[in-house]
Amino acid sequence: MKNIRNFCIIAHIDHGKSTLADRLLQSTNTVSAREMQAQVLDDMDLERERGITIKSHAIQMNYKFEGQEYILNLIDTPGHVDFSYEVSRSIAACEGALLVVDASQGIEAQTISNLFLALDHNLEIIPVLNKIDLPGAMPEEVKDQIVDLIGCDRDAIIPASAKEGIGINEILAAIIHRIEPPKGNPDAELQALIFDSTFNSYRGIEVIFRVKNGRINKGDKVKFVATGKEYFADEVGILRLTKEPRDYVDCGDVGYIISGIKVAKEVKVGDTITHSEKPTKEAIKGFEEVKPMVFAGIYPVDTTEFEDLREAMEKLQLNDAALIWEPETSAALGFGFRCGFLGMLHMEIVQERLEREFDMTVLTTVPSVRFNVIDKKGEVLEVSAPSEMPDPNYIDWIEEPFIAAQIITASDYVGPIMGLCMEKRGILKNQVYLTATRVELTFDMPLSEVVFDFFDKLKTISRGYASLDYHLIGYQESNLVKLDILLNGDPVDALSAIVHRDKAYEWGKKLCEKLRELLPRQQFEIAIQAAIGAKIIARETVKALRKDVIAKCYGGDISRKRKLLEKQKKGKKRMRQIGNVEVPQEAFMAVLKIN
Numbered sequence: 001m002k003n004i005r006n007f008c009i010i011a012h013i014d015h016g017k018s019t020l021a022d023r024l025l026q027s028t029n030t031v032s033a034r035e036m037q038a039q040v041l042d043d044m045d046l047e048r049e050r051g052i053t054i055k056s057h058a059i060q061m062n063y064k065f066e067g068q069e070y071i072l073n074l075i076d077t078p079g080h081v082d083f084s085y086e087v088s089r090s091i092a093a094c095e096g097a098l099l100v101v102d103a104s105q106g107i108e109a110q111t112i113s114n115l116f117l118a119l120d121h122n123l124e125i126i127p128v129l130n131k132i133d134l135p136g137a138m139p140e141e142v143k144d145q146i147v148d149l150i151g152c153d154r155d156a157i158i159p160a161s162a163k164e165g166i167g168i169n170e171i172l173a174a175i176i177h178r179i180e181p182p183k184g185n186p187d188a189e190l191q192a193l194i195f196d197s198t199f200n201s202y203r204g205i206e207v208i209f210r211v212k213n214g215r216i217n218k219g220d221k222v223k224f225v226a227t228g229k230e231y232f233a234d235e236v237g238i239l240r241l242t243k244e245p246r247d248y249v250d251c252g253d254v255g256y257i258i259s260g261i262k263v264a265k266e267v268k269v270g271d272t273i274t275h276s277e278k279p280t281k282e283a284i285k286g287f288e289e290v291k292p293m294v295f296a297g298i299y300p301v302d303t304t305e306f307e308d309l310r311e312a313m314e315k316l317q318l319n320d321a322a323l324i325w326e327p328e329t330s331a332a333l334g335f336g337f338r339c340g341f342l343g344m345l346h347m348e349i350v351q352e353r354l355e356r357e358f359d360m361t362v363l364t365t366v367p368s369v370r371f372n373v374i375d376k377k378g379e380v381l382e383v384s385a386p387s388e389m390p391d392p393n394y395i396d397w398i399e400e401p402f403i404a405a406q407i408i409t410a411s412d413y414v415g416p417i418m419g420l421c422m423e424k425r426g427i428l429k430n431q432v433y434l435t436a437t438r439v440e441l442t443f444d445m446p447l448s449e450v451v452f453d454f455f456d457k458l459k460t461i462s463r464g465y466a467s468l469d470y471h472l473i474g475y476q477e478s479n480l481v482k483l484d485i486l487l488n489g490d491p492v493d494a495l496s497a498i499v500h501r502d503k504a505y506e507w508g509k510k511l512c513e514k515l516r517e518l519l520p521r522q523q524f525e526i527a528i529q530a531a532i533g534a535k536i537i538a539r540e541t542v543k544a545l546r547k548d549v550i551a552k553c554y555g556g557d558i559s560r561k562r563k564l565l566e567k568q569k570k571g572k573k574r575m576r577q578i579g580n581v582e583v584p585q586e587a588f589m590a591v592l593k594i595n
């Protein structure tokens with residue numbers, strides 16, 4: 001065990017974690033030049049295209065150093081706030097962390113939040129100043145920031161460029177010298193921490209774990225503590241670029257187990273694996289059930305594809321344990337599913353995977369958070385869709401989830417950012433100057449204001465020089481109302497939203513205006529109305545006119561006309577007939593585009 005090192009890489013998004021991981025794998029000959037491709041660990045297509053890490057990954061490296069053989073287990077973690085629970089479990093599986101900071105950007109919100117997670121677990125921190133090759137790098141200034149933040153020696157910071165391969169040997173030496181070997185008792189009862197799982201359509205779920213105490217052998221009967229389920233370890237082994245079966249995975253090491261589990265739900269990140277015969281007395285601390293934060297409806301564009309969509313959702317759920325759903329019906333959209341996601345990025349990923357991997361064309365409704373509605377009888381009702389909102393007469397009060405948002409920015413942008421946060425009903429809790437020009441702001445804010453477009457706006461007004469991290473702090477009472485949208489007098493349930501009363505009027509007006517732009521003209525007039533209960537608060541009209549797409553083609557080539565008509569036909573497919581009004585997909589997302 002003394003020659004094992006378990007470490008993770010933590011960083012703000014895009015500071016170069018995955019690139020650094022690539023270099024480490026190359027330097028330790030874990031991947032050959034032939035196998036090497038950029039961001040080797042991000043193996044989902046989506047991860048590659050977007051350049052982000054969605055799932056945690058683990059890989060074992062062998063490294064000869066000062067005449068000894070070492071085993072280095074690297075755990076690459078996702079950087080996005082939607083996946084912070086996974087980060088916390090990966091961190092719990094390590095003794096040390098490389099804290100990667102971009103020399104041209106400096107410390108950002110996730111640098112700090114992840115650092116605190118690592119410090120909570122008593123990890124040894126190795127600060128790495130990455131991207132020193134960039135012309136815009138400010139190594140001395142960023143070093144100051146790092147020293148201020150973690151109180152380390154200036155010399156302890158390793159200057160590096162993951163891209164150019166600078167500083168990689170120093171990093172490997174620091175991993176061996178500074179990070180402690182794992183502690184743990186090989187003779188104790190088995191305790192292994194699950195920090196990830198992957199889905200293989202032939203072999204079922206592969207569970208990735210770190211053995212804290214004891215040893216797990218092939219063929220052992222094991223039990224997952226949180227779910228109480230028991231399995232046989234059909235195969236155990238270690239993770240290289242591919243999985244390598246072994247007879248056992250020993251105390252301190254990272255490995256995988258395959259035991260015929262078919263459903264991702266049975267494997268909970270943070271759970272403890274132990275032996276059925278000789279179980280551990282206590283589970284590893286820190287296990288939490290992940291809770292979805294954002295809810296939206298997903299509907300097939302073609303109503304006859306409902307069963308296909310159900311099948312696709314079931315398959316997707318097999319390898320995405322965080323996704324939850326249940327059937328739902330909407331007067332406007334027919335049969336579909338109400339889904340819960342970790343955040344907006346997770347929602348986009350699910351939608352994209354449905355379209356890409358399962359060839360489904362789907363409509364997604366306006367996302368919403370989960371509200372607590374307390375009725376006159378004192379009963380608490382969880383409401384995650386406007387359609388579930390009871391009649392106002394029965395409601396005593398409504399609570400909504402609040403977050404603590406931490407924003408780090410250049411001091412020039414403090415004014416506009418404060419303005420934006422106030423507009424989003426934020427309350428300033430703290431303001432700290434990290435350096436003369438960098439400020440950390442902490443706000444309490446309703447989650448519902450953050451899920452839509454807050455992050456985009458923050459980026460725009462700060463010209464990209466602001467970063468955001470947040471966590472849930474609890475529920476607070478708010479003055480909320482349900483806002484309905486009517487098209488020619490018919491309410492469109494999928495367009496309803498739950499909004500703050502003070503903003504309802506403005507919201508309704510803007511939404512009507514946006515819908516007027518988005519609804520194609522038809523042969524009759526369309527009235528668009530926003531209403532709270534029976535009270536109409538805004539109205540717009542779409543004038544009658546059939547859009548003649550070939551009007552501009554006088555004479556000319558017939559194939560061009562045909563093309564235009566084809567295009568119009570395709571566009572129509574994505575529309576839904578609401579009463580007598582056709583509504584395009586964009587309209588369902590109009591709420592997101594307000595302003």
Ligand SMILES: Nc1nc2c(ncn2[C@@H]2O[C@H](COP(=O)(O)OP(=O)(O)OP(=O)(O)O)[C@@H](O)[C@H]2O)c(=O)[nH]1
Nearest residue numbers: 013014015016017018019052053079131161162163
């Ligand atoms: N110039 C320069 N660019 C770098 C360096 N390291 C990484 N990059 C670039 O920075 C971008 C982000 O790098 P990634 O490794 O994907 O960042 P990440 O932290 O893994 O990002 P997430 O997985 O989304 O959290 C990529 O375009 C890299 O090519 C470096 O040392 N120098």
